[in-house]
Amino acid sequence: MNGALKITLAAALLAGLAGCGNDSEGTGPFGILAQTAGQVVAQRSAAEQPAAPARSPEDAAAEALRVNPGPLIQAGFENLGRTTVMAMTGQNGAMRTYMTPAEEALILRDGMLVGTRGLGNDLSVAEPGTESLIRAGAAGTGTRIMRYFAGDGVERPLQFTCTVGAGPAPGVTVETCEGHGARFQNSYMVQGGQIAVSRQWIGPVLGFVTIQTLRP
């Protein structure tokens, strides 16, 4: 085998870094990195596409309502810069899990955000001590604990002190929270104890999500 051929062979091998086999969970470091790179490239090229037939959120919502008979919400992730329709995939008492087609999840309790899954910087669980005030449209203060999956693999709590009161617009309740040098304000539109529309803070990386009930 001459040198040039060897190098071509090697280059070909490296090009097919993911290798092949029937061992889907053990593709090796190169496989995983290649997959990741592939996804990044896919995301990039998707982002660079001039969103061809730009479907408005309203069109997407109408389409979803037609196709899916179950409960639906529309969620706008501000830091991710996207709005998606999410369908209910599970209900446990008042807690509902809504998922995107890519199986990212928002977990809501009667409209109050209690967790996210599959977004990379997920909120593990929120324990809003202000929930009853918000539902009653009353004013007062309470403690909100937000637990996150931290980088070291441990679930870590952040505690905030929150003040609930009437918002600038009628029917809107705002919850202003402070702690750890951060400050955020959630807004809820409550109708009969149900949170129909809201803007809630997920965490430091994902920021706010706007949630609108399409079909309760």
Added chain:
Amino acid sequence: MRRSPILRRLMATSLPVALVLGSAGTTAVAEPMYARNMSTYGLGGGIDTPTAETLPDGTLGATVSWSDYGRRSSVVFQALPGLTTVLRYSRVEGINDYRNDGYISDRSLDLRYQVLDEQGWRPAVAVGLQDFLGTGVYSGEYIVATKTVTPSVRVSAGLGWGVLAGKPRIIDNSGQGGEPNVDDWFRSGAKPFASVSWQVNDRLNLVAEYSNEEYVAKYRSGSAFQQGDEPDNGLNLGAYYSFGDSYQVGVYSIGGNTFGAQFSILLNPRQAPYPSGLEKAPAPVRPRPAPAADPDGWSGVWAQDPTAQPAIQTALGDAMAKEGQILESMALSSNRAEVRLRNNRYINQAEAIGHTARLMTRALPPSVETFVITSTTQGVPTSSVTLRRSDVERLENTEAGQIADASILSDAAAGAPGLVRSEGVYPRFRWSIKPYVDLGIFSAEDGLTHEVGAEARASYEIAPGLILTGALRQRAFGNIDQRGPGRRDPQTGQPIRGEHYTPEEYEANPALETTPEGVPRVRSDTRMYTGNKSPVIPELTLAWYAKPTPTVYTRVTAGLLERAYGGVSTEVLWKPANSPLAFGAEVNRVKKRDFDQLFDFRDYEVTMGHVSAYYEFTQGFTAQLDVGKYLAGDKGATLTLTREFANGWRIGAYATKTDLSAEEFGEGSFDKGITLSIPLGWATGQPSRERVDANLRSLSRDGGAQLNVRDRLYDRVRDSHSVKLYEGWGRFWR
């Protein structure tokens, strides 16, 4: 990006260089005093002088620093909040030892302990040992204090001994080195040093210091060498620029007449790009219908139907397969279900158990109230988590500690009544063909070496616990060529740098396979196994794993165990699921493989093995002590200390001392090294059990050599045992 205080709290600690960026104001007060630049020795600090600063706990970093004085490559690990450790490989210019090259290659180890952190008016205080294993070119000790003067200015002052006082220790290179010379520490006169650092903005840090270092090496023989040029004065200046989240470049001048540059990278295991992982959301819990809505399901009469379990088992197995789990077997009665689970996807076993518990609520009839989820590895059960279904329903998506309190962890017996194996799980054949890359980074003589090629690998699990594994490698290119061990000077007996026996010479003379001191070459001829142009078989084994009692595990592996040895390896391990303590024993009968790495053997044969004690401390620290006989027939002990994080990062250090004399053992006197294992999922966010492993051993010698048999029991078994399971329990509802 400036990190907000909240992110920093969340990461428990943030990246040091990112913290460097987080200038002044918001951070200076409550934060521990983290270094803002790396020194030429690879610790946080001034330019050449130390400071009392630390790096965030757990930080792993590397610094390469070049100047006319030499090249220092340092790996730093913040092992405890106050303890900084550094392993350094240096090329020191201007020194002629017996090799007469005009430079020497030197390894050194540093420790620094921050005794007091800064508080109020009190400065931070640290004490350090530099190049403390044996007397080396950089040996010295110091006590240093660092104080924040204004949010952007810090001042350090200290007392130094040895090199730091400009009084280098006399190097005695007749011995083999490697052992601390405690008698010299903090002796022979101290001199003061000082530095000031100014954080100009988020990225730029300027440092000025006064140092006594003269860059002279003195030997017992009376010879003294000036490394590079003698510094004109004691004033050093440096500028450091941080970029990205984890990089820093710096330029510096020493004594006004020598200039240098350096590059640092710092990683913090606690900071991941996707801390929660990018895996899809799990299927949620499905609560049971009211009894009136499903009277048959609640009554348990379904259990009389012989078709019920196969249908349920198939459905549950399919659902688990989608989440990367294998349902190996299942026992089902009207009120209790036990599933045996093999986790192929998640680093944290708790995540696999959490997913499985939720899938069970979706698959099992309402009368089943007790869930037993038994983890397995290599076909052998390791532990059982018992949950009440109503707790799973009640506690879904709450703080993970609540479901932990409601669960019971227990030992798992090899069999259980009513256990039915899933169809199609055994025999299980897996194969793959993928590229491989072997890298040698820290070799003092060879620099960066590599070999690239393709590896075909297959495993066939004939029955639970019985696994046939084989691999075949074909090298494509690389510069790790075959060669014999180093030649010695016939008169002095000292090795001659860069001269090795050719493979032909080595194979032709069997006497060379024993060192002149009479030690069989069990590892020092390891390069004879490299550079094969034809296919080689790195391993071909039949392994049998079993569990004679609920707390005892056994392994027998036979065949071509590793690159250089074949034979039989047997192991037994006692490890209760709830115990931090474990004991093990291993006995191996092995023969040295031929250099072509096919089916032939050489003459050397040995029975070796050890007894081991393992202990899991809090905070992710584990210790392992092995006492026994090593490959060369030498007897001794290995102590390994490892720190691991819930996200799967592992950083360990080990030292082996045997009954070989320092001369027989070779340079270094005893074997020591660092192991590092990083889960790929930490870097990519994709769920995976794959890891990147590295083993930095300061020397590869024949003393204290261990057999590299794969899948030893302890690490396999421990994933689902109390300490590690609960460490990662926070991902139960992930």
